[in-house]
Amino acid sequence: xxxxxxxxxxxxxxxxxxxxxxxxxxxxxxxxxxxxxxxxxxxxxxxxxxxxxxxxxxxxxxxxxxxxxxxxxxxxxxxxxxxxxxxxxxxxxxxxxxxxxxxxxxxxxxxxxxxxxxxxxxxxxxxxxxxxxxxxxxxxxxxxxxxxxxxxxxxxxxxxxxxxxxxxxxxxxxxxxxxxxxxxxxxxxxxxxxxxxxxxxxxxxxxxxxxxxxxxxxxxxxxxxxxxxxxxxxxxxxxxxxxxxxxxxxxxxxxxxxxxxxxxxxxxxxxxx
Numbered sequence: 001x002x003x004x005x006x007x008x009x010x011x012x013x014x015x016x017x018x019x020x021x022x023x024x025x026x027x028x029x030x031x032x033x034x035x036x037x038x039x040x041x042x043x044x045x046x047x048x049x050x051x052x053x054x055x056x057x058x059x060x061x062x063x064x065x066x067x068x069x070x071x072x073x074x075x076x077x078x079x080x081x082x083x084x085x086x087x088x089x090x091x092x093x094x095x096x097x098x099x100x101x102x103x104x105x106x107x108x109x110x111x112x113x114x115x116x117x118x119x120x121x122x123x124x125x126x127x128x129x130x131x132x133x134x135x136x137x138x139x140x141x142x143x144x145x146x147x148x149x150x151x152x153x154x155x156x157x158x159x160x161x162x163x164x165x166x167x168x169x170x171x172x173x174x175x176x177x178x179x180x181x182x183x184x185x186x187x188x189x190x191x192x193x194x195x196x197x198x199x200x201x202x203x204x205x206x207x208x209x210x211x212x213x214x215x216x217x218x219x220x221x222x223x224x225x226x227x228x229x230x231x232x233x234x235x236x237x238x239x240x241x242x243x244x245x246x247x248x249x250x251x252x253x254x255x256x257x258x259x260x261x262x263x264x265x266x267x268x269x270x271x272x273x
Contacts, residue, residue, distance in 0.1 A: 022049035023056065027066070030068070036049065036079055041080070044081060044085075044125075045081065045099065047094060047095055050099055054098065054102050060111060061109050061111060067214070068112045070115075071128065071132060072115075073116075075119060077118075079124065079129075081126075082123060099155075100155070103127065103131055109227075110223055112223050114204065115135045118137075121141065121143045122145070123147055127157050135192050136195070139183065139197060142180070143180050143185045144178060144179035146177045149177045154174060158170065163230070166189075215254035217252050218254050218258070221244065221252070225240075225245075
């Protein structure tokens with residue numbers, strides 16, 4: 001892992017100087033963009049790609065000026081899932097463990113996460129897209145968990161999907177292995193929005209710019225507080241949110257500015273601190 005100052009210096013440029021062979025990274029004005037880049041394998045997630053994603057997310061989260069991270073693939077595939085070529089007795093343990101580290105890291109980010117699905121998002125690709133805070137998909141995109149058809153089962157979906165689509169739909173997705181088109185995936189709550197392919201990128205850009213309009217520390221704290229609370233029992237979650245609100249949020253200058261702006265009926269002027 002790079003030292004903190006080296007990591008932040010690397011993130012100032014559109015692409016990091018460290019070698020990234022399986023993803024592309026761009027960082028610009030508060031927004032980080034991670035593009036899965038294995039077109040020859042329909043963006044299948046091999047161990048190297050997962051390690052690059054995991055390390056990159058860790059470095060991005062240290063940059064307190066960032067607000068949003070956007071995951072994309074290609075027009076043909078967001079990701080076809082874990083790379084079956086590396087699903088061997090010798091490497092499957094590390095493959096699954098590293099995939100789970102990526103999922104954990106996405107859920108624990110202070111950054112707001114967005115996935116953009118064009119083409120297919122299957123298996124681990126579907127799980128990665130769905131675990132993001134917002135998931136946008138193009139009409140015609142295909143999402144699903146087909147692992148059972150190969151004598152396997154998904155290892156993150158049982159933990160992610162019940163909160164998104166309910167237990168019955170989770171069983172349906174996992175135990176039938178069927179593929180959903182984007183419109184149906186939107187209908188069951190698996191994704192946030194579906195739209196025409198020609199409009200998708202512009203709509204995602206609108207959302208990122210909207211999120212950028214908020215105070216950086218407040219947005220990041222709200223994201224972290226929410227993700228922490230949903231994993232707690234109700235009473236414990238309420239106490240946690242109360243503590244974060246009173247002891248952390250109220251010490252942020254922008255929180256005081258927001259309240260003052262409301263009282264004075266004007267737009268707030270964020271200092272991002």
